[in-house]
C-alpha cells in the first residue's frame with residue numbers, strides 16, 4: 643500500500659527528546675536511550691504501513707540509522723525538511739496550534755517549554 647494513495651501524508655518524528663532520551667549535547671555520534679512509548683507508537687504506525695520519517699535538525703550520522711535498525715528493524719527516512727505532505731509533527735519542542743486560529747491547543751504545553759529556558 644502506498645500511504646499517499648490513501649490520502650495520508652507522512653508522519654515526522656523528532657529524535658532527541660522525542661524518540662531518544664536527551665539531556666545535553668553529547669556529540670554527533672551519540673543518541674540517547676529509546677523512549678519506549680514513542681518507539682511503540684512508531685512501531686504501530688509502521689505495522690499499519692504508515693510513512694514515518696525521522697524529522698531532526700541533526701546532521702546526518704550513521705548513529706541515527708543504527709538507532710532506527712535497533713528499534714524499528716529498518717532504517718526510516720531521515721530529513722530536516724517538511725513539505726505539504728507532512729500530516730503530523732511529533733516533537734518535544736512543538737506547540738500544537740489550532741489551524742487558522744493561531745491559538746495553542748495547550749497553554750500548559752507552551753508555558754512548560756519557556757520555563758525550561
Ligand SMILES: [Mg+2]
Nearest residue numbers: 656658659734
Ligand atoms: Mg527534540
